[in-house]
Amino acid sequence: MELLRSRIIIGITLLSMVLMFGSALAQDADKRDVLDSTAVRVGTFKKPVNLPIPAQLDVVEDSEGDAGSSITVSWLPSPDDGAGKNNVIEYQILRSESQDGEYVIVGSASRGMTQFQDATTTDGVTYFYYVRTISKDGGANSQISAGIQSSPQWFNTKDLDTFIIGLIICAAVIYFIYHAQKGKKFFLRQIAGLEAVDEAIGRATEMGRSILFIPGINDMDDVQTVAGITILGRVAKTIAEYDTKINMPVSRSIVMTTARETIKQAYVAAGRPDAYSDDMVHYLTDEQFGYVAAVDGIMVREKPATCFYLGAFFAESLIMAETGNSIGAIQIAGTAMPAQLPFFVAACDYTLIGEELFAASAYLSGEPKQLGSLKGQDVGKIIAMIVILGLCGLYTVASISDSVSLLDFADKIKGLFSAS
Amino acid sequence: MNGNGEQKSLVERLQFIDRRIIFLFIAVAVVLPLLFGATLKEETTPIVQELFDFIEHLPPDSRVLLSFDYGPTTAPEIQPMADAIVRHCAERDTRLYMMAIWATGHNLTGSTIEETLKPEFPGYVYGEDYINLGYKAGNQGLIRLLFDDFKRMYSTDANGTAIDEFPMMQQIKNLKNFDLIVSFGGGFPGIKEWVLYAGDPGNIPVGGGCTAVSAPLLYPYYPNQLVGILGGAKGAAEYENALITKYPAYGKKWMGGMSLMMSQAVSHVVIMLFILFGNALYFILRAQRKLETGGGE
Amino acid sequence: MHFDLGVWIGAFLTLGIISFLYKDNPWYKICEAIFVGISAGYWIASLFWQNLVSKLYDNLAPAIVALFHGQIQYNLLYLVAGILGIMMLLRLIPQIGWISRWPLALVVGATAGLQFINYLVSNGVKQIYNTIVPVFGPVSDAGGIPPVATTGEGIGNVIILIGTFTGLVYFFFSKEHKGLFGGAAKVGTWFLMITFGASFGYTVMSRMSLLIGRIDFLVNDWIRGTFG
């Protein structure tokens, strides 16, 4: 089934990619022409005192890759913007629904800018634009653009680069999942924090004390919480086998529901469904510090032998980890919140750093499919490293040799990573 | 580490000194400077200066969205930034759109208006120059919604008046209509979410003030995704310094950031002394052990 | 002497929480109990009005009224959200409790989908983009690349490059940390250690300001306000 599913997803992605390319190309062909050369000049009745030379309209077109309601106006800056008379203050963008109708200001851009997005258009209505270059003494107008309409697009061409990079990484992960499933073995290095899990649970069992599991304080809409819960699934199974007590206070109701489901199934899998009780997981409060106040209370009163902190943490991380340290618990933490990592590193015995948190459940599961995905992640890392090294090298060579063509080439590749 | 050995020397016991003694020292270090009301000036660093310069170069009537994304817990640190930036924006005659994606931010928006904006800038007219849009729930989801349609979520201001009655709201259709977004962010959601869901997709300049703890996380977004960041009380004090340099009239005013800096400096020293003390003990102990065991650990 | 009930309550609660530093005690237990109760009630009541009423009811009710008039509106989709929410509650009935897995599956699927994209763009692609600079070379205005102004900056760029690179090496799962690779991973851990140390040191300051805020309240609002 997995096999079929991964094939289906590859098929779907490829198909959708082809479709999106197609529609993107079609849109390009549809792009409106830029300027209406016969456009009349407006608003030059008063003899200017010291007006700047007006900016020239460059391209006026439907904004690329959006849901409609937006037209992008760009212009060539006035020669007096930052040079010449140097008296440009800003540009105003004016719009009308008929060429010689009444033009109203739809926005302004400070000097030095050459683009404005009018996000207040109605799809299907034809608009005309011009740009007014403003100085202290008044404004000078550009020519009027040709009529233009906004429309929504089916593929965001600006995100094509992100799409391709995502696709490559997905392909790598799925490829290795597929191969692992067929029985290919991969080497995986040890992660100290995960090696220690069994020992930590064993210690609690020996001491006859409970194990505290904190899945972070975010809800299930944070992937870190999901990672914490998947680790809980593995840990709970060992706990069930050792017949140790687990205490899991949570700060989100959905997390409570999910955690119960997860622990229950772990107990079933360990062959001890009768030992499971809903009381293992209990809700405290959604409030960050209310939660930590209660968890601290639980710690000093119950004195758990082992504490797991796996999920998304904020400032409360150190309050818990220090209290846990003061009661002499073995502490294993893991989070992808870079700000809290230092505290866990300082106060806990083991810390899973960022990526390791997400890899932990795969490690603990020992299932080939899961381990395969980790190998796929490494491919992503190799790509990132090659891109970084290669492009930095390329730029450096280009910069030293002052070669414009080389620079252009480097810019082009770097552009692939300019995700909007 | 073995916490329950039998016979311990004084040095060994000091190594695992009762935490409560450290707590006591920290409390004293914070209380004393506060009693004397001392302040400390800070030189402005580029990451703060750039946000200052950006606001300094905003043309009059530019639209600045200020999001009060913090609560009472982080207010001691972030309020001085909000005050400084509100003052600066008002000096530049920009239009201020104040909102909050933290429920707790609503009260703080109100107090900033009452205690800073109104008394110091009596010329600022509600609905024309500034508006308090209040709090809306939804975290980063709210930002996504505002990005496409501002008035879908904000159909009234904080007092319940229809939004279209305010002249300054007429040009606002979505977040792209703003010239600058400043988030005073105490955590999640905060500056990062503004960058991810508004600044990046819409190419809207985003700046922010945040707690010292979240500042290092935001550095990677600067300067490409963030105009500038004020990190912690130091960032606030730096911005106040920039403000005083440009508008010397503020030199006479009491500045929250600079006052906070003093208490912090003293407590820092206490912590550093403890670290030094702890390491000294550690090395003494190690030397003793080496003597006893004849080297090696 | 001036008595302000709010300030006295605040002082009572503040000192109760701080007393935990000495040791667990009934005073702290009272504060903790109040805190848990009040804050849980606060969140449930707030989100009831904000999410259930203004997001579900306000959007759904008009759409249902319209349905009776024969119109089908986009907001009818909120009905799905309502049904999913009710499915969640079916956990309370053991026989059909498994239905609660459906909304759960939706939540997990959507989280996976959305965060996939967010992290790919902001944490992945953008960070790679930011790292790509000419590490060394004369100031050039030929392209859109940031010029390297000083030797110091050049060295800085090289160090950032090495740090990012070796840091990534450290995270490799499928290769053992030994030999040259292990050396690189070791350098990577040094960079991580600097990162952790620096963030920690940087944070100390922020944490102090919170305490200062509280002490300020105790000293100025409570003691001086009452007796001064």
Added chain:
Amino acid sequence: MKRTVPLLITFIVGAVLILAEFVPHEPFGNFGEDFSLYFDIIAVFAFLLGGGNLIRVHVTKVQRKKKDWPFSIVTLVGFLGMLAAGLLKIGNPDGIQGDVAKLGSLFNDLYMFIFTPLQASMFALLAFFVGSASYRAFRAKNLDATILLVAAFVILLGRTPFGLWLTSGLEGSLSFLQIPNLANWIMGVPNLAGQRAIMIGIALGVISMSLRLILGVERTYLGQDNE
């Protein structure tokens, strides 16, 4: 049925949301936002489970006179009182139509006078724990720990005027060694490099995790029955 349907839901929702990110056109463009709204709505329903659990736990504690049971009464009173104040909008100047946190309502009063000081005090405890953690953790035990210690110490020094005062003698070409400059350099260079490596790693971790979830390789959260 019990497991296949949820797995299918996860697969479809996840895959569609990823692809929808690249389709600005209606209705795909709004999927992400719609989910935020859906999630909020589901979360409110789930609150009934969480709140119900809180009540049950504490009522049981009181009934069985377990240790510290009087405190459970305090929790229950606080919870139900706050809930009533919020849901019934007691004392709200605008009545039931008013904003739940309207100034002057009982809900807002409880928030301002009880919730806020508790929250701020709990947060303030961090100042003390930062002290005790740094005293214990910052020991030059080995090379890694020493690097951690030195980086932290330089930053700490750099955040105070004493750092500048200590090293103000270093001028000209040595001025980069002045502690504040050194601190900024650490934050801007090696710290940044480490952060980037962590962030890129996290991105890959999330991508791989998401794929495992979407493809149904990872399914612990749904239970592992019959396997």
